[in-house]
Amino acid sequence: MSDRGNTNxxxxxxxxxxxxxxxxxxxxxxLFEVALAEELDVSRTxxxxxxxxxAEEGLLERAQSGGFVVRSFTHADVVDAIxxxxxxxxxxxxxxxxAGVSDEQIxxxxxxxxxxxxxxxxxxxxxLDLYSELNAAFHDELSRxxxxxxxxxxxxxxxxxxxxxxxxxxxxxxxxxxMIQSLILAQAQHRAMIEAIAGREGARAEALARExxxxxxxxxxxxxxxxxxxxxxxxxxxx
Amino acid sequence: MSDRGNTNxxxxxxxxxxxxxxxxxxxxxxLFEVALAEELDVSRTxxxxxxxxxAEEGLLERAQSGGFVVRSFTHADVVDAIxxxxxxxxxxxxxxxxAGVSDEQIxxxxxxxxxxxxxxxxxxxxxLDLYSELNAAFHDELSRxxxxxxxxxxxxxxxxxxxxxxxxxxxxxxxxxxMIQSLILAQAQHRAMIEAIAGREGARAEALARExxxxxxxxxxxxxxxxxxxxxxxxxxxx
DNA sequence: ATACACGGGAATGTATACAAAGCGCGGCGC
DNA sequence: GCGCCGCGCTTTGTATACATTCCCGTGTAT
Numbered sequence: 001m002s003d004r005g006n007t008n009x010x011x012x013x014x015x016x017x018x019x020x021x022x023x024x025x026x027x028x029x030x031l032f033e034v035a036l037a038e039e040l041d042v043s044r045t046x047x048x049x050x051x052x053x054x055a056e057e058g059l060l061e062r063a064q065s066g067g068f069v070v071r072s073f074t075h076a077d078v079v080d081a082i083x084x085x086x087x088x089x090x091x092x093x094x095x096x097x098x099a100g101v102s103d104e105q106i107x108x109x110x111x112x113x114x115x116x117x118x119x120x121x122x123x124x125x126x127x128l129d130l131y132s133e134l135n136a137a138f139h140d141e142l143s144r145x146x147x148x149x150x151x152x153x154x155x156x157x158x159x160x161x162x163x164x165x166x167x168x169x170x171x172x173x174x175x176x177x178x179m180i181q182s183l184i185l186a187q188a189q190h191r192a193m194i195e196a197i198a199g200r201e202g203a204r205a206e207a208l209a210r211e212x213x214x215x216x217x218x219x220x221x222x223x224x225x226x227x228x229x230x231x232x233x234x235x236x237x238x239x
Numbered sequence: 240m241s242d243r244g245n246t247n248x249x250x251x252x253x254x255x256x257x258x259x260x261x262x263x264x265x266x267x268x269x270l271f272e273v274a275l276a277e278e279l280d281v282s283r284t285x286x287x288x289x290x291x292x293x294a295e296e297g298l299l300e301r302a303q304s305g306g307f308v309v310r311s312f313t314h315a316d317v318v319d320a321i322x323x324x325x326x327x328x329x330x331x332x333x334x335x336x337x338a339g340v341s342d343e344q345i346x347x348x349x350x351x352x353x354x355x356x357x358x359x360x361x362x363x364x365x366x367l368d369l370y371s372e373l374n375a376a377f378h379d380e381l382s383r384x385x386x387x388x389x390x391x392x393x394x395x396x397x398x399x400x401x402x403x404x405x406x407x408x409x410x411x412x413x414x415x416x417x418m419i420q421s422l423i424l425a426q427a428q429h430r431a432m433i434e435a436i437a438g439r440e441g442a443r444a445e446a447l448a449r450e451x452x453x454x455x456x457x458x459x460x461x462x463x464x465x466x467x468x469x470x471x472x473x474x475x476x477x478x
Numbered sequence: 479a480t481a482c483a484c485g486g487g488a489a490t491g492t493a494t495a496c497a498a499a500g501c502g503c504g505g506c507g508c
Numbered sequence: 509g510c511g512c513c514g515c516g517c518t519t520t521g522t523a524t525a526c527a528t529t530c531c532c533g534t535g536t537a538t
Contacts, residue, residue: 008491008492009491032519032520033520034520043492044492045494046493048520049287049291049492052288052291055291065500065519065520066521067520077387077388080387080388081389083387083390084389084390084393087327087330091323095319148315148322149316150323157393247521248522273489273490281523283490284524285522285523288521288522304490304530304531305491305529306490
């Protein structure tokens with residue numbers, strides 16, 4: 001299994017990443033090269049390489065005396081990461097609005113928003129998997145509108161945290177009505193953001209992006225209250 | 240020379256970092272392990288380790304086909320990094336204001352601001368080195384007020400770019416008067432930020448931090464216009 | 479002339495042996 | 509009994525040999 005990537009180091013990084021995200025390696029766990037090398041059936045060299053890459057992603061920290069430790073995230077960290085994502089997305093769309101974007105780009109993101117509508121326009125259950133995918137694609141497009149590669153890459157960095165990605169907390173809410181309402185709100189914000197960018201309203205675009213991120217926070221807190229709190233992206237949260 | 244750190248990898252990282260910051264290794268330069276290993280008189284292993292660390296810092300990028308390339312920064316990137324620092328510092332102080340900070344912390348940063356005054360209160364030339372140091376310390380304290388470790392660490396990350404640090408463009412302006420005026424403005428903003436944080440005025444604190452970062456941008460642009468444009472932190476900017 | 483294939487060299491990927499450093503445990507002396 | 513010293517084990521650090529891959533240039537065949 002998991003032949004992702006062609007080198008042992010990439011495969012090891014993939015496996016390690018999965019184990020961390022699944023929560024099999026809780027925050028604070030010290031990773032020992034030899035043990036991992038045996039488990040993954042490679043030598044220490046690609047293991048070190050893999051740990052290095054995961055440290056770049058922010059999933060591991062370098063321990064003081066060498067070696068790596070699984071980074072631990074508290075509930076507050078998750079909330080803050082979502083807030084930070086909102087701030088950075090806000091900056092990205094503000095800069096896009098201020099710099100101006102081409103009509104082609106606007107119609108491209110508009111088309112994406114239209115396709116999102118289709119996920120829950122039909123009478124049956126909404127297609128949540130498709131929604132997640134298209135929603136992520138929409139947010140990726142938004143970041144692509146940003147004229148600053150620096151801001152773009154920091155935004156991408158934060159979004160790579162599993163619980164800070166735009167489609168991390170796409171509900172699974174109990175009541176269908178609440179879910180639909182949430183989706184309608186999100187779509188309204190999507191369209192308003194595009195309108196603001198097209199109209200060069202930087203401050204509006206920024207405020208909308210920040211508020212938009214609050215949906216994720218609200219969903220997160222709704223889940224935290226519910227008894228069956230078991231979202232995959234939350235496995236790596238300790239405390 | 241450069242026995243910084245006790246392992247060969249840390250020493251190699253230090254040497255490489257210096258060479259990149261000095262501009263000896265311009266953006267886009269592909270780094271070859273064997274060549275570097277010979278130059279630094281170590282084996283390939285610590286060289287890889289060093290490159291890994293510099294990639295985490297954002298000074299290197301992983302090339303598609305393996306290996307590392309010196310990250311290249313355009314003038315626009317520098318401007319954007321300063322903007323981003325303002326945004327993140329703004330978020331940090333907003334969160335600090337919203338969460339509230341203790342009186343001890345407030346008086347601590349206040350004391351730092353007072354010590355900054357001393358750098359240019361005397362009649363002679365201002366002590367710019369001391370100013371840079373205290374200014375950096377002040378900004379570090381600001382980030383420490385932020386209740387969110389996530390925001391803190393991303394802010395620290397951006398500040399670690401040599402040209403995005405708060406004291407990267409501390410003038411060296413020709414005219415002493417302009418320099419003093421710039422310092423007075425900066426200090427006024429410093430004090431206003433503290434006041435806003437103490438008074439729980441999140442939005443004000445955020446706006447002030449963003450505007451405060453514009454001083455660096457202005458200094459940068461003033462330099463770009465001048466003929467003798469040779470700021471140490473700009474050596475790694477290409478184009 | 480062009481396209482494809484083969485070769486060779488240069489670069490990274492990998493394994494492994496050995497070095498050194500950090501930490502804990504146990505023994506010894508007081 | 510208590511404290512300190514030192515030894516040994518564990519773990520990372522380093523060097524190096526070998527494997528693999530990829531790029532590029534050259535040659536040949538159509």
